Amino acid sequence: xxxVTQTPKHLITAxxxxxxxRCSPRxxxxxxxxxxxxxxxxxxxxxxxxxGEERAKGNILERFSAQQFPDLHSxxxxxxxxxxxxxxxFCASSPSGYSNQPQHFGDGTRLSIL
Amino acid sequence: xxKVTQAQTEISVVEKExxxxxxxxxxxxxxYYLFWYKQPPSGELVFLIRRNSFDEQNEISGRYSWxxxxxxxxxxFTITASQVVDSAVYFCALSERDQAGTALIFGKGTTLSVSx
Numbered sequence: 001x002x003x004v005t006q007t008p009k010h011l012i013t014a015x016x017x018x019x020x021x022r023c024s025p026r027x028x029x030x031x032x033x034x035x036x037x038x039x040x041x042x043x044x045x046x047x048x049x050x051x052g053e054e055r056a057k058g059n060i061l062e063r064f065s066a067q068q069f070p071d072l073h074s075x076x077x078x079x080x081x082x083x084x085x086x087x088x089x090f091c092a093s094s095p096s097g098y099s100n101q102p103q104h105f106g107d108g109t110r111l112s113i114l
Numbered sequence: 115x116x117k118v119t120q121a122q123t124e125i126s127v128v129e130k131e132x133x134x135x136x137x138x139x140x141x142x143x144x145x146y147y148l149f150w151y152k153q154p155p156s157g158e159l160v161f162l163i164r165r166n167s168f169d170e171q172n173e174i175s176g177r178y179s180w181x182x183x184x185x186x187x188x189x190x191f192t193i194t195a196s197q198v199v200d201s202a203v204y205f206c207a208l209s210e211r212d213q214a215g216t217a218l219i220f221g222k223g224t225t226l227s228v229s230x
Contacts, residue, residue, distance in 0.1 A: 002158070033217065043205065045217035058217055090159060099209040099216040100147050100166065105159035 003027065006091050006106035014114050018079040021109045023091030025072055029104075031055070031097030032074040034066055037108070038087040049074055050097045078111070086113045116141050118208050120221035127196050127228055135191045135224045137206030143167075146210045148182065148189045149218065153203040165189060196228045 003026035011019055025032050034046040045058035049068035060066075063081075068074040078085060088110050092103035117140040127133045139148065150162040163173065165182050173180045177194045193200055203225050207218040 002160070031216075035218075042222045043218075043220040045219075048217060056217060088157065092159075094216075097216055100164070101216075102149060102161045102164050103218060104161055105151075107156075107158045110157075 002104040002106060004091060004093050004104055004106035006089075006109050008109060009107065010110050010112070012112045012114060013081060015081055015083060017081050018077065019081065019111065021076040021078070021089055021091075021111075023074045023076070023093075023106060025074070025091075025093030026104055029093035029095050030072065031094045032068055032072070033092040033094075033103055034060075034074070034076050035090040035092065035105075036087045037090060043090075046076070048097065055097060081113050083113050086111055116208055116210060116219045118206050118219055118221035120204075120206055120224050122224045123222070124225045124227070127226070129197060129228055129230050130195050131228075132192060132194050133196050133226065133228075135193075135204050135206075135226065137189045137191065137221060139187050139189065139206070139208045141187075141208060141210060143210040146208060149207040149209070150180065150189075150191050151205045151207060151220075153205065153223070155202070159205070162191075193226075196226075198228050198230050201226060201228045 005024040031050045033048045037043045046060040048055040066076045088108045090108045092105045094101040119138045146167045148165045152160045179192045181190045203223045205223045206221045
């Protein structure tokens with residue numbers, strides 16, 4: 001158990017809909033990362049937050065947004081969903097977001113778009 | 115640009131065989147960090163090891179060992195006496211220092227299948 005909690009584990013929805021994925025980092029970790037894992041793109045970094053502030057953006061679509069709340073949990077919002085958004089979405093956390101710190105991953109949310 | 119290459123897409127071995135998973139990376143930075151993660155069939159990503167670019171000492175942890183060679187930009191992972199429970203996808207990843215963000219750049223992964 002990594003200590004990172006992601007909900008829900010599975011999500012099935014239709015094209016054009018909007019969903020919210022939730023992540024609670026390990027106790028004491030201030031930095032949260034979101035990654036997308038798909039068969040064609042592999043594991044891709046989406047966005048990083050540190051103590052409520054956006055730290056870095058990766059290949060995140062404009063239809064996607066995220067935030068980190070004062071209690072440090074984070075949410076990833078995906079809107080106008082397309083079939084290609086079907087993927088496994090991971091949240092990870094680290095103590096202070098430095099590059100030498102391992103990121104510990106949650107179990108992921110599997111999103112299926114019908 | 116940063117890049118991680120895991121040339122072996124799939125490897126199949128029989129229990130008790132030794133197996134080495136290759137990882138080659140590209141980076142312009144002189145200080146960077148390398149990681150290995152394991153993704154078992156259940157889907158979670160499990161951190162295995164971190165290596166600093168300035169520490170080329172090899173590391174052994176039980177049946178696992180890692181060989182870091184800066185001269186060839188490689189960070190290979192060997193499992194000795196493989197077991198069925200080692201069946202998983204293994205990812206090598208790179209993180210650079212002094213970046214505004216500290217995202218992990220992952221390789222495509224190597225799927226290891228260990229049969230009994």
